[in-house]
Amino acid sequence: MARVVHGLQALDADPDPVLVLLQGIGDVLVPAAADRCVVELFPREGRAGMRTEHGGDVAERLTPIFAPPARSATARRLVRRRDRVSVGFVTAGLAEPSSRGSVTCRWDDGHVPTEQEAELIQLVVDHCVLVLYRQRLAESLRSARLRAGTLQNGVRDTLQTGAAVGVLMARYGLSQERATDLLHRSALSGGRSMGETGETVLRTGELPGGIRPPAGP
Structure with missing residues (x-):
């Protein structure tokens, strides 16, 4: 738990909101909470997205994906199965269109995820989405102040x-x-x-x- 908290604190200072979701979630969860983690993010409906894989025999890998996200992964929901935990999320749009994505965690050696582990993963995803929302809001406020200053001048x-x-x-x-x-x-x-x-x-x-x-x- 301490490693997860430390990882979340590092994410708060990350200047790139997209990497917070694509790479930050995996960095926090692997290996502190799961053995493997796959994150998919689609910035716009129907557009190409990105996928990151963490853990196992794969070094952190960032690849483009072109298939639309599964409908079950576009809602903010938690699914716990015997061999995995999946969390779907939708980010706030603000100045940009909403982003949709999913986070799927797995364990080796036949470990069955507990309800507490699933809830921890949900909390990490929620925190990362909140970081993205906060950064977008700050950017929107800066842009609004610039427009107001230009108008005033x-x-x-x-x-x-x-x-x-x-x-x-x-x-x-x-x-x-x-x-x-x-x-x-x-x-x-x-x-x-x-x-x-x-x-x-x-x-x-x-x-x-x-x-x-x-x-x-």
């Missing part, structure tokens, strides 16, 4: 540009169209954005670089 630039156009109109007696064009040309010549140029106008009352509107109407 865009609104600020728009307000500064509009206010600067008003300053130019009042100071030089320009039409809105001419004031906007002047601000735009000033921004291009200085390699700055309209918002940055507008901020300078609001702060100093002048266009950057001493630019003045042409004489005449």
Whole structure:
């Protein structure tokens, strides 16, 4: 049990959520809770998936699989038979489509899995799915914050540009169209954005670089 807990703690820090499911589950369960473990993961319905095998005479092996997952493995359920324990799972979609998969554990020397062993495997799978959900949620929150920051900057630039156009109109007696064009040309010549140029106008009352509107109407 201590080895299982230690393995789960290591998974919490894994930066790759897919490997948490494909390889992390097997790393935790073999050999601490079972002799062999096969994990299948299908990121999208009908798409190619991946399969990992752990334990026995097989070094950890990661291979693509192209058959759709068995229907019995797509629901979150636990099946305990005489020679194996199988757990199906469905991950939360969030920003990505839901992933479906299964974990199958076996024992050598005719060992019959107990109910407690089956429940432990279910808990490990649930924990790994939760790690994936938490990582996806964190990614979604970061993306939302970035979008919010971009939107906030865009609104600020728009307000500064509009206010600067008003300053130019009042100071030089320009039409809105001419004031906007002047601000735009000033921004291009200085390699700055309209918002940055507008901020300078609001702060100093002048266009950057001493630019003045042409004489005449």
